[in-house]
Amino acid sequence: MRYANGVTALDGIDLDFPRGKLTTLLGPSGCGKTTLLKIVAGLFRPTTGTVAVNGKVVTGPGPERALVFQDFALLPWATVLRNVAFGLELRGVAKSEREAIAARYIREVGLAGFENQYPNQLSGGMRQRAGLARALTVNADILMMDEPFSAVDEQMRRKLQEDLLSLLQVEKKTVIFVTHSIEEAVYLSDRIVLLSRRPSRVSAIRDPGIAHDLPPDQIRRDQRYLDTVDEIWDTLKQYLQ
Numbered sequence: 001m002r003y004a005n006g007v008t009a010l011d012g013i014d015l016d017f018p019r020g021k022l023t024t025l026l027g028p029s030g031c032g033k034t035t036l037l038k039i040v041a042g043l044f045r046p047t048t049g050t051v052a053v054n055g056k057v058v059t060g061p062g063p064e065r066a067l068v069f070q071d072f073a074l075l076p077w078a079t080v081l082r083n084v085a086f087g088l089e090l091r092g093v094a095k096s097e098r099e100a101i102a103a104r105y106i107r108e109v110g111l112a113g114f115e116n117q118y119p120n121q122l123s124g125g126m127r128q129r130a131g132l133a134r135a136l137t138v139n140a141d142i143l144m145m146d147e148p149f150s151a152v153d154e155q156m157r158r159k160l161q162e163d164l165l166s167l168l169q170v171e172k173k174t175v176i177f178v179t180h181s182i183e184e185a186v187y188l189s190d191r192i193v194l195l196s197r198r199p200s201r202v203s204a205i206r207d208p209g210i211a212h213d214l215p216p217d218q219i220r221r222d223q224r225y226l227d228t229v230d231e232i233w234d235t236l237k238q239y240l241q
């Protein structure tokens, strides 16, 4: 992918994202993680190459893919209920139906009771949950999450990570996740793609092999978890100047 200003962000990326698995893109700042996510989302057209979902080439955004941003881009003038239902509103789903669906996901992400609050009345963690609920509401099979937990404090981040794993046990989604945190990647992922410095290539792929149904504290103490964190750091630190 080469931008109009001459920056080549990605070069020769050949990747697949297994169905029902959480794949994380990890790499140095500016290597092109967000660019790759936006290409998969159909927001950017790659200079060369293609993206296919279930064998069908992506030519733009589609209902089977939902993008969750770091700030979740909530509408400040709309309540949580309306924000969460917004994707369905855009699709012309009737008010009572979309609100019933939205209410279900609001409960599922742990926001019950906050349906009528506005985004500025919520904490950062609650806003993240509202954004996630909105992505779930449109029932896309593929969720793309761009550093979704980076704007909250460490305790809330851990809680959101745990809740995301629990949610994914129920809602079988294919997730493409971008983070800067090696620990977060190893904790959450079925598969981790390490990208090199720009112009970015796939440097390595790791399957942490961690059972996500174990209690969170047990995962974080697991020797395999700790070794994988160390090993990934060893690979990534060569890209730091």
Ligand SMILES: Nc1ncnc2c1ncn2[C@@H]1O[C@H](COP(=O)(O)OP(=O)(O)OP(=O)(O)O)[C@@H](O)[C@H]1O
Residues within 6 Å of the ligand: 003, 004, 005, 007, 009, 027, 028, 029, 030, 031, 032, 033, 034, 035, 036, 198
């Ligand atoms: N719209 C754009 N036009 C021109 N260059 C861009 C554009 N968007 C991103 N870039 C450049 O492409 C490169 C990759 O950016 P991108 O945001 O994809 O990286 P990233 O890995 O997500 O970065 P970070 O980890 O810092 O969030 C950067 O050098 C960035 O400056």
